[in-house]
Every structure is written in C-alpha cells, then in structure tokens.
Amino acid sequence: MKCILERKQLALSPPSPRKLSHTRTVVYQGYDREDGLWDIEAELTDVKTYDFKVPNERLFPANEPIHRLKIRVTLDSRLVIQDIATSMDSIPHPECSGAPHGMHKLIGCTMGPGWRKVINQRVGGEEGCTHLREMLSNMATAAYQTVPASQWHRREMSGIPQPEITSPPYHLGQCHSWAYDSPTTQRAYPMFYKPKLADDALT
Structure with missing residues (x-):
C-alpha cells in the first residue's frame, strides 16, 4: 500500500478548467x-x-x-x-x-x-x-x-579499454538518487559508496 501511495504522489493532480496561453x-x-x-x-x-x-x-x-x-x-x-x-x-x-x-x-x-x-x-x-x-x-x-x-x-566502438575511475563523478552527491549512501551509487560506483552511520540514520 505504501508503494502505491508514493507512486500516486509522483503524478500531477487533474487541473482546473483552463486554456493554453503561452508555450x-x-x-x-x-x-x-x-x-x-x-x-x-x-x-x-x-x-x-x-x-x-x-x-x-x-x-x-x-x-x-x-x-x-x-x-x-x-x-x-x-x-x-x-x-x-x-x-x-x-x-x-x-x-x-x-x-x-x-x-x-x-x-x-x-x-x-x-x-x-x-x-x-x-x-x-x-x-x-x-x-x-x-x-x-x-x-x-x-x-x-x-x-x-x-x-x-x-x-x-574502437575496442579501447575504458580508463579506471579514480575520482567521484560530478553528479555524485548532487541529488537524491546519486547521494553517496544511495543504492544507485552503491550499484554504479561501489568504490565511492558511503553507507549512513547508525547515528545519522536516527537523526
């Protein structure tokens, strides 16, 4: 039920009667x-x-x-x-x-x-x-x-090996999905993943 409610919150509510003015x-x-x-x-x-x-x-x-x-x-x-x-x-x-x-x-x-x-x-x-x-x-x-x-x-396409990633990409830490403790970061860049400490989770 929680997942269904969260998904509904992502959609716009039906608009009031209106007409297009500017695009x-x-x-x-x-x-x-x-x-x-x-x-x-x-x-x-x-x-x-x-x-x-x-x-x-x-x-x-x-x-x-x-x-x-x-x-x-x-x-x-x-x-x-x-x-x-x-x-x-x-x-x-x-x-x-x-x-x-x-x-x-x-x-x-x-x-x-x-x-x-x-x-x-x-x-x-x-x-x-x-x-x-x-x-x-x-x-x-x-x-x-x-x-x-x-x-x-x-x-x-050229068969050249991809370089080793040694520093965090710019987008890490810049949004919810790419937070350092996010599962997204853990999957894509496990070397930079920083799980939340127990004290942080309680605050």
Missing part, C-alpha cells in the same frame, strides 16, 4: 563531431495563443514565435569552450540583436563547477540577454550528458 520550448542537443570535438546546441522559442504586442513595438500574431533563439557551443573533451555562435531568428525588439555581442568572452571557459558564475561574470546583466543566459546555464547539463558518454562510446 516556452527549449531543446538541447549534443553532437559528436568527426574532428573529435563536440557541439552542444540549444534552441528556445516563446509562443502565445493570442495576438501579442509590446507597447510601441510590432504586433506578434498568435502562434508566431516572439523569441526563437539558438546557441551552438563547441567543446573539447575537457568541456572547454572552443567556439560559440548565436542566432536571434525571432526577437521582440530590434535592440535584442546586439545582445550576443559579448558571447565570445566565454571561449576558453569550462562548462563545469561554477559555470553559472562564469556566465554572470562574462555576459551578465546588460552585457547579455536573460534568455541566452538561461540557455547557457542548462547547456552545461546537456554537455555533461553528451561528452563523457560519447567518449565512453568512442572507446567501446
């Missing part, structure tokens, strides 16, 4: 390039179900993207940015086209711990765009999903 779609894709590098691409679109107009700007008809923004980041195997490109296909203000002017400042930076701080330092506030920063922030997760797995796959 934001963000898609992240990771590419394994033939030259040994990786491309991480992000695309963000904002669409409303009704005609929308910012004061003194043009009218956006219903279902026409108000935002359609794209970023491509090229990374090496250490997640260091080698190149970055931005496309502003649909924007609400003409001035938005200048928002990516500082994106090149991210070249040479690493998508790893402290990435959000790096974004704010290089393209924060008026030096960039809120939406581009949002995309950049989550591109690190897509990069982490892409590059290590692609490296493993490359070695597997």
Whole structure:
C-alpha cells in the first residue's frame, strides 16, 4: 500500500478548467563531431495563443514565435569552450540583436563547477540577454550528458579499454538518487559508496 501511495504522489493532480496561453520550448542537443570535438546546441522559442504586442513595438500574431533563439557551443573533451555562435531568428525588439555581442568572452571557459558564475561574470546583466543566459546555464547539463558518454562510446566502438575511475563523478552527491549512501551509487560506483552511520540514520 505504501508503494502505491508514493507512486500516486509522483503524478500531477487533474487541473482546473483552463486554456493554453503561452508555450516556452527549449531543446538541447549534443553532437559528436568527426574532428573529435563536440557541439552542444540549444534552441528556445516563446509562443502565445493570442495576438501579442509590446507597447510601441510590432504586433506578434498568435502562434508566431516572439523569441526563437539558438546557441551552438563547441567543446573539447575537457568541456572547454572552443567556439560559440548565436542566432536571434525571432526577437521582440530590434535592440535584442546586439545582445550576443559579448558571447565570445566565454571561449576558453569550462562548462563545469561554477559555470553559472562564469556566465554572470562574462555576459551578465546588460552585457547579455536573460534568455541566452538561461540557455547557457542548462547547456552545461546537456554537455555533461553528451561528452563523457560519447567518449565512453568512442572507446567501446574502437575496442579501447575504458580508463579506471579514480575520482567521484560530478553528479555524485548532487541529488537524491546519486547521494553517496544511495543504492544507485552503491550499484554504479561501489568504490565511492558511503553507507549512513547508525547515528545519522536516527537523526
């Protein structure tokens, strides 16, 4: 019975009567390039179900993207940015086209711990765009999903032995499932598993 109740809690309750007003779609894709590098691409679109107009700007008809923004980041195997490109296909203000002017400042930076701080330092506030920063922030997760797995796959397909894992992956200790005392960690990385002490279990 307990398991059934816990499973029900994972589902959304039926919504109140409503109608769709706005849809934001963000898609992240990771590419394994033939030259040994990786491309991480992000695309963000904002669409409303009704005609929308910012004061003194043009009218956006219903279902026409108000935002359609794209970023491509090229990374090496250490997640260091080698190149970055931005496309502003649909924007609400003409001035938005200048928002990516500082994106090149991210070249040479690493998508790893402290990435959000790096974004704010290089393209924060008026030096960039809120939406581009949002995309950049989550591109690190897509990069982490892409590059290590692609490296493993490359070695597997080439018959190269996988290297010994000597340090905990970044994701350990960052969520419930990957807690150091979690059964997930015990199964996947038994060398880093740390069972809870009896005193901890009582608190």
